[in-house]
Amino acid sequence: MPVLVIGNKNYSSWSLRPWLLLRHFGVPFEERRLPLDTPEFHAEIARWSPSRRLPVLHDDGLAIWDSLAICEYANERWLDGRGWPADCAARALARAAAAEMHSGFAHLREQLPMNVRRTPDRYRWDARAQADIDRVQALWRDLRGRFGGDGEFLCGAFGIVDAMFAPVLYRFLGYGVAMDEVATQWCAAMSALPAMREWRTAALAETERIADTDAKAQP
Structure with missing residues (x-):
């Protein structure tokens, strides 16, 4: 199952974007949360994200570390193009x-x-x-x-x-x-x-x- 690593839901605007797309379209994924600016974040982020930023999606051996790139990947991998208008x-x-x-x-x-x-x-x-x-x-x-x-x-x-x-x-x-x-x-x-x-x-x-x-x- 894909793993989406996100920050705090209260604060992390970048995390909301791909999370919302995946959840709305019913794509199964495991959510892993790393609260921003915490010892846990600093201890764990390097092993999850090559950019040391969130969100990052792990799927099929890939780490995709940008919110728009995650959305584009999801659109091609699971949504059959439904993420963008047909016109x-x-x-x-x-x-x-x-x-x-x-x-x-x-x-x-x-x-x-x-x-x-x-x-x-x-x-x-x-x-x-x-x-x-x-x-x-x-x-x-x-x-x-x-x-x-x-x-x-x-x-x-x-x-x-x-x-x-x-x-x-x-x-x-x-x-x-x-x-x-x-x-x-x-x-x-x-x-x-x-x-x-x-x-x-x-x-x-x-x-x-x-x-x-x-x-x-x-x-």
């Missing part, structure tokens, strides 16, 4: 959006780190993070407007592009980001997924704390 144009723009999420939005990541336990307070971000927020919502509007059809997700049916943006849901909800109608509806559809509810329940049950992330608050 060529939709597939191209979904991949572009997923790649932009993978490599961009540095200010959003830094100023609004994923923290599933978080609830909104008076903490606020600067104009650079707001520009990232605006760009994310523009991307979602464009994909939904072009390819959403009768589905609830960015290109109609749930796929890799939704998994790549899944941590943004917790960022937007946890920090009280103002959302347009498209973003609100997408977040509701994502929150209703059984796999997302499973992840959130497990995240809320965790006891580990990362001080720098939890410090993003202003009472």
